[in-house]
Amino acid sequence: MSCKKLLLIPATLLWFQAAYADESAISVKPSASVYFQFGQLEQTFDPATTLPNKTWDQRCDARLTLDATVQDHLRIVAGAEVAMVTQVQPPRGGSPKGTTSTSSYAFPREGQGIYTFGDNLENAPLQIALGYFPFKYNPQASNMGEYLFRTGVYPPFITNDFDNCEARLLGLRISSTLFGSLHQDLLFTSETYYPPLGDYSLSYLVGYKVKKFIDVGAGICLSRLIPLDPSQTTPLDSTNIVYDKDNKPVVENGDTLHYSFKGTKLMARVSFDPKQIIPADFSSLLGEEDGKLYFETAFLGLANYGAIFDDILKRTPCMIGFNIPAFKALDVLSLEMEYFSFNYDKFRFPSGQSPIENLSQDQWVIQNMFHWSLFAQKSLVKGLSVKGLIGKDHYRYTGSQSPWAGVDNPIAVGSNGGELLVAHGDWHYAVRVMYSF
Amino acid sequence: MECTYKDKNMNCKSLFFIYAVAMCFQSIHAEESDVKVTPSGFAYYQIGQLVSTSDPTGAITGLPDKSWDQHANFRLTLEGIVRERLRIIAGVELGIATFAGGAGAPATVKTAFSLKEAQGIYSFGEDLRNPPLQIALGYFPFKYNPQATNMGEYLFSYRTGAYAPYIINDFDNCKSRLLGLRVSSTLLGGLRQDLLLTSEMSVGNTTSGTTDFGTTANTAVGDYSLSYLIGYKFTNIFDIGAGISLNRLLSIDPSQTNPGDTVYNTNGDKVPLTWKSTRLMARVTFDPKHFLSEDFLNLLGKEDGKLYAETAILGVKNYDTVYNDISKRWPIMMGIDVPVFKTLDFLSLEMEYFGWTGNLSILQAPTPNLTQDEYSEQQMFRWSIFAQKTLVKGLCVKWLVGKDHFRTVDAGGSVTNEELLRGNGNWHYNLRFMYQF
Numbered sequence: 019m020s021c022k023k024l025l026l027i028p029a030t031l032l033w034f035q036a037a038y039a040d041e042s043a044i045s046v047k048p049s050a051s052v053y054f055q056f057g058q059l060e061q062t063f064d065p066a067t068t069l070p071n072k073t074w075d076q077r078c079d080a081r082l083t084l085d086a087t088v089q090d091h092l093r094i095v096a097g098a099e100v101a102m103v104t105q106v107q108p109p110r111g112g113s114p115k116g117t118t119s120t121s122s123y124a125f126p127r128e129g130q131g132i133y134t135f136g137d138n139l140e141n142a143p144l145q146i147a148l149g150y151f152p153f154k155y156n157p158q159a160s161n162m163g164e165y166l167f168r169t170g171v172y173p174p175f176i177t178n179d180f181d182n183c184e185a186r187l188l189g190l191r192i193s194s195t196l197f198g199s200l201h202q203d204l205l206f207t208s209e210t211y212y213p214p215l216g217d218y219s220l221s222y223l224v225g226y227k228v229k230k231f232i233d234v235g236a237g238i239c240l241s242r243l244i245p246l247d248p249s250q251t252t253p254l255d256s257t258n259i260v261y262d263k264d265n266k267p268v269v270e271n272g273d274t275l276h277y278s279f280k281g282t283k284l285m286a287r288v289s290f291d292p293k294q295i296i297p298a299d300f301s302s303l304l305g306e307e308d309g310k311l312y313f314e315t316a317f318l319g320l321a322n323y324g325a326i327f328d329d330i331l332k333r334t335p336c337m338i339g340f341n342i343p344a345f346k347a348l349d350v351l352s353l354e355m356e357y358f359s360f361n362y363d364k365f366r367f368p369s370g371q372s373p374i375e376n377l378s379q380d381q382w383v384i385q386n387m388f389h390w391s392l393f394a395q396k397s398l399v400k401g402l403s404v405k406g407l408i409g410k411d412h413y414r415y416t417g418s419q420s421p422w423a424g425v426d427n428p429i430a431v432g433s434n435g436g437e438l439l440v441a442h443g444d445w446h447y448a449v450r451v452m453y454s455f
Numbered sequence: 456m457e458c459t460y461k462d463k464n465m466n467c468k469s470l471f472f473i474y475a476v477a478m479c480f481q482s483i484h485a486e487e488s489d490v491k492v493t494p495s496g497f498a499y500y501q502i503g504q505l506v507s508t509s510d511p512t513g514a515i516t517g518l519p520d521k522s523w524d525q526h527a528n529f530r531l532t533l534e535g536i537v538r539e540r541l542r543i544i545a546g547v548e549l550g551i552a553t554f555a556g557g558a559g560a561p562a563t564v565k566t567a568f569s570l571k572e573a574q575g576i577y578s579f580g581e582d583l584r585n586p587p588l589q590i591a592l593g594y595f596p597f598k599y600n601p602q603a604t605n606m607g608e609y610l611f612s613y614r615t616g617a618y619a620p621y622i623i624n625d626f627d628n629c630k631s632r633l634l635g636l637r638v639s640s641t642l643l644g645g646l647r648q649d650l651l652l653t654s655e656m657s658v659g660n661t662t663s664g665t666t667d668f669g670t671t672a673n674t675a676v677g678d679y680s681l682s683y684l685i686g687y688k689f690t691n692i693f694d695i696g697a698g699i700s701l702n703r704l705l706s707i708d709p710s711q712t713n714p715g716d717t718v719y720n721t722n723g724d725k726v727p728l729t730w731k732s733t734r735l736m737a738r739v740t741f742d743p744k745h746f747l748s749e750d751f752l753n754l755l756g757k758e759d760g761k762l763y764a765e766t767a768i769l770g771v772k773n774y775d776t777v778y779n780d781i782s783k784r785w786p787i788m789m790g791i792d793v794p795v796f797k798t799l800d801f802l803s804l805e806m807e808y809f810g811w812t813g814n815l816s817i818l819q820a821p822t823p824n825l826t827q828d829e830y831s832e833q834q835m836f837r838w839s840i841f842a843q844k845t846l847v848k849g850l851c852v853k854w855l856v857g858k859d860h861f862r863t864v865d866a867g868g869s870v871t872n873e874e875l876l877r878g879n880g881n882w883h884y885n886l887r888f889m890y891q892f
Binding site for chain 1: 492545547675677711
């Protein structure tokens with residue numbers, strides 16, 4: 019369809035809306051946020067071939083969102099984002115000069131329709147959403163965690179993104195809130211970030227809040243339950259054969275077993291707010307988030323495969339977090355630590371060729387099992403906040419090779435998709451000043 | 456910084472999104488709280504022609520004489536005011552351009568989606584229109600010479616270079632776009648001061664070619680510059696201003712800011728060439744209408760008869776044997792708003808003298824291209840005539856003709872490094888129809 023014809027559609031809609039819109043039935047709320055961010059990769063394990071130490075990263079970003087509510091029950095949300103990124107790399111490898119890259123990205127942030135049933139629209143007994151939407155099930159996690167959707171199965175990998183501790187999913191969500199505290203989500207989503215793309219996954223999550231004291235949750239994800247192209251989800255070539263510890267091909271039901279990107283993930287989480295059991299005189303000195311303890315773990319693939327994915331405990335990331343009391347000086351100051359002991363090279367993000375491509379064991383494997391981060395946020399005035407992060411997390415090079423290229427997706431496939439903070443002394447920091455309305 | 460242009464097919468969806476958003480503004484209800492949201496935007500169609508250039512066959516730029524240039528751009532801006540003092544502004548723009556292919560090649564249509572503004576502004580004091588203190592952070596337009604319509608605005612490297620010198624003019628965009636922090640103050644109603652800490656952004660086509668040193672070029676993007684400007688309005692008669700910019704005062708990567716080129720000064724010392732520079736600027740505007748009788752005054756438009764001038768030194772330091780004459784880095788612009796007796800909004804004639812005789816390309820290294828050619832003397836004098844007429848509220852026509860520092864966007868979507876109007880008889884024109892809301 020030509021652009022000229024496309025213009026006719028909104029022009030017609032404009033006319034209809036002007037002529038027939040019932041102003042009381044439709045309410046449109048625009049919102050936006052802008053941020054300026056800078057950060058530095060202070061130390062990385064392989065400055066010679068990935069990004070050099072002291073690489074400077076600077077971004078300016080604008081997000082525009084329209085939220086339309088139609089007769090109370092139907093919400094339509096559309097959001098887009100534009101970002102400018104500058105990266106300055108100091109010289110390395112004997113080169114007298116460093117390099118600079120600048121790029122701009124525009125990408126969709128959100129595009130969904132949400133229909134809510136029932137009278138209680140905030141805690142609806144049933145809500146159906148369809149489209150591209152943010153999804154966060156662990157409200158406490160500030161940087162790590164959220165393993166059910168921000169990870170791979172075979173091979174297992176984890177992604178982190180500063181001030182973006184959530185997943186973005188494409189598909190269908192059916193949610194329910196009962197008794198005000200029991201929340202369930204059923205999701206049928208299509209893979210948009212990690213190759214092979216398009217495969218459909220089915221997930222179910224449940225969460226229960228006991229007042230403000232304890233919040234527990236669990237979930238299961240049948241990742242790539244319905245592959246769009248089975249030959250890509252489970253490549254049947256000779257490089258993808260499952261071998262046992264004796265280096266013999268594994269045969270099941272008469273067929274040689276091949277590795278597959280499909281897998282089942284399980285997740286469990288709990289958060290505990292001890293302020294509920296301390297005297298009010300003291301708890302009134304604390305901020306809303308102060309003192310919370312939280313924990314999340316997951317199994318990234320229940321089934322063991324051959325000699326590579328042979329130990330489920332090594333595919334089990336465990337994250338523990340604590341909101342250090344800041345006594346209202348900060349909105350939140352959260353320290354998170356993670357242990358993940360997959361003992362193969364998980365630096366490189368798979369390109370989708372095979373679940374075992376680029377897997378190797380090297381000197382960094384042991385050091386890469388431990389990660390940590392410290393996240394802080396402070397609201398200065400309404401609409402203006404400052405956020406900061408320091409840590410050794412699963413920071414990856416921001417690439418531009420994925421379908422949703424840009425800062426929203428820190429993943430780049432192939433050789434550029436590697437983690438950069440894997441050795442003991444590696445760390446980075448980032449600071450963001452954000453305005454939103 | 457502009458996005459590189461992409462094929463049109465990929466961005467028909469972006470175009471539709473922009474129109475859908477504009478459609479929704481028909482029924483926006485202001486949020487009933489302390490946040491006031493104001494959408495705005497514009498759409499324009501522009502056509503122009505390079506009538507006679509210093510590259511008549513297009514051998515250098517790919518744009519021969521008589522090349523056509525068409526643009527259609529759409530901008531959407533959301534401004535949120537939070538409790539009166541905090542303004543948050545986010546603006547994005549979609550552009551569609553047709554480029555003459557040159558040398559018999561077919562024309563191409565390219566689109567670009569870019570970030571135009573992303574800032575937060577906090578105002579202190581009672582008078583929010585002329586606040587005694589205002590702080591802005593983000594990516595923002597900045598114009599210090601309200602009279603300049605096409606030339607001038609020399610202080611920032613968005614429009615000028617020092618080592619090596621260049622000047623950029625862009626039709627109906629006589630301002631800079633800066634990334635960083637601005638602290639401004641308006642005192643006594645007429646004294647305005649601005650202190651800016653800004654991050655250098657890429658200029659020109661930074662992805663092509665190699666330097667004389669065999670490395671891929673760059674323009675030391677990311678370095679921070681500190682600038683101070685002061686301006687004083689004496690009723691409506693005089694408006695004077697001055698400024699200083701310590702360009703690239705804080706270097707992110709010194710190896711890029713000081714690329715290592717060495718020259719010898721007259722003392723025989725080796726002096727490393729650098730992107731760093733100190734620039735000075737001075738401007739004045741005089742409105743003689745204040746001395747006219749009221750009867751005659753009523754016949755004139757608001758801008759009629761104004762005289763203005765601006766000058767700058769693009770790098771106060773001489774590097775002998777290379778940049779050895781400060782007068783050659785000293786552009787002088789003079790302008791007059793020709794009285795049009797309200798038939799037009801304004802008609803401004805501007806002339807400029809800039810004595811640099813070397814090549815005015817936007818180089819990727821401070822080493823100047825001192826090649827002399829037939830245009831070296833002819834390029835010193837520039838002129839332009841800019842006119843604007845508002846037809847009805849929101850709809851205006853703008854027109855420019857002249858021999859200025861015009862640089863077009865090439866087929867790849869980047870600003871061309873080479874100037875096109877250096878010869879005596881060279882000129883171009885542009886005509887823009889614009890609708891604003």
